[in-house]
Amino acid sequence: MDSLTQIVLGAAVGEAVLGKKIGNKAMLYGAIAGTIPDLDIVASYFTDTVTALAIHRGFTHSIIFSVVFAPIFGWLVSRYEAFKDIKAWSWLFFWAFLTHPILDAHTTWGTQLFWPFDLRLAFKTIFVIDPIYTLPFLVFLIFAMLQKRTSPKRRLYNNMGLWISSSYLVLTFFLKWVAFTQFKSALKAQDISYLQIDTRPSPLNTILWSANIETKDAYLLGHYSFFDTQPITFESYPKNHQLLGDFIKDESVQRMIAISEGWYTITKKEDLLYFNDLRFGLLSLAPKSQNFVFQYKMERNDYGKVQFTEAPKDKRDGKKLLADLWIRIKGN
Structure with missing residues (x-):
């Protein structure tokens, strides 16, 4: 805390x-x-x-x-x-x-x-x-x-x-259990097969909840508010674990995978790889946003080891997220 x-x-x-x-x-x-x-x-x-x-x-x-x-x-x-x-x-x-x-x-x-x-x-x-x-x-x-x-x-x-x-x-x-059952019901209603589900409260409250759902090739991210009146929708994010290539053999990469408990995606920007820890979600509620709360640039150092550098955050993103969360808490 x-x-x-x-x-x-x-x-x-x-x-x-x-x-x-x-x-x-x-x-x-x-x-x-x-x-x-x-x-x-x-x-x-x-x-x-x-x-x-x-x-x-x-x-x-x-x-x-x-x-x-x-x-x-x-x-x-x-x-x-x-x-x-x-x-x-x-x-x-x-x-x-x-x-x-x-x-x-x-x-x-x-x-x-x-x-x-x-x-x-x-x-x-x-x-x-x-x-x-x-x-x-x-x-x-x-x-x-x-x-x-x-x-x-x-x-x-x-x-x-x-x-x-x-x-x-x-x-x-109890609130987490209620949200969890709602996410499970939504997945069943939409006939979505999944491997595991992970839920957590959104920032500053326990009314709006977030879920990460693992499927074979992607992760689904969704939100549920106790004031929702419409079905839960999910955004799909491909795992892209294959982009790691030889990086997967590096000890630091293996440790990061363990730290994230396997909840991660890999994105590529300008020939650089980024490790996104999904456990903490996104800094935006916009569809298909790639602005993850914890995103790390991956590159080899002078010794050939993979080095992780946390991507900088824009304070304006945080303010925008709080405003969007307040609207989303009221229901979809």
Whole structure:
């Protein structure tokens, strides 16, 4: 999830663990702890694109990280804070560390919660930024912050934020199931044979859902809103995996295929190949758009290895997409 959401979650967890004993400092340290797992993003400055993608939401988002580093941070903080209970500080950091990847597991990218095992949890029930999840949570956290440390209302407000946000997460599973059944029904009605289907919420909401459907030679992309009155339509995108040629033997290419979980197409522009990760969809709702959210240029470096470079994004595309999404959410 986005940084603000993780800060709010971490602060609420810190308050739940130590708020009665140390007041707003519990929120402060919880907020700090809630952002620490995302420091793995610095890897992008020191390594290649593929390795950075593989590292992201890996070790720092695992149970092992929470178990190992919580007591270390607990001990460090206890050295200079007046409250000296190492166990209590460790407990705060442990839960702030652990709830971060658990929340991230609900997004499309997912997390390697059970690192070092090669298993990425990605429930794909919530977009990485979701105001319906974050804003009520933030409001109740602020209410709690304004109360005295010993006030029963402080704990009530904090618990309400935790309960409402958690209940919304549970609801997203039901919403995903409803959307999934609608996509399956549409495929059946249109007599479309497919190999697998993958669904996810569109940006900033859980009303409009997207689906990737794999067929033998292509992927079908479609959208469904709970306000739709017309049948779901699908756009076809050829896989073009054969365009990889000898690139398919390269280790980096194999790693990218694994990272994308096989949901990718290859396009060719001006004699250059581009790897399109379909899991995150397009930056446009226009028919036959090739403006994928994550698109990587592929070319051999001086050592003969395939190098991936993420294609730049135009901010205007993002603004146009948000406007189009608002219209599409209202129904087809």
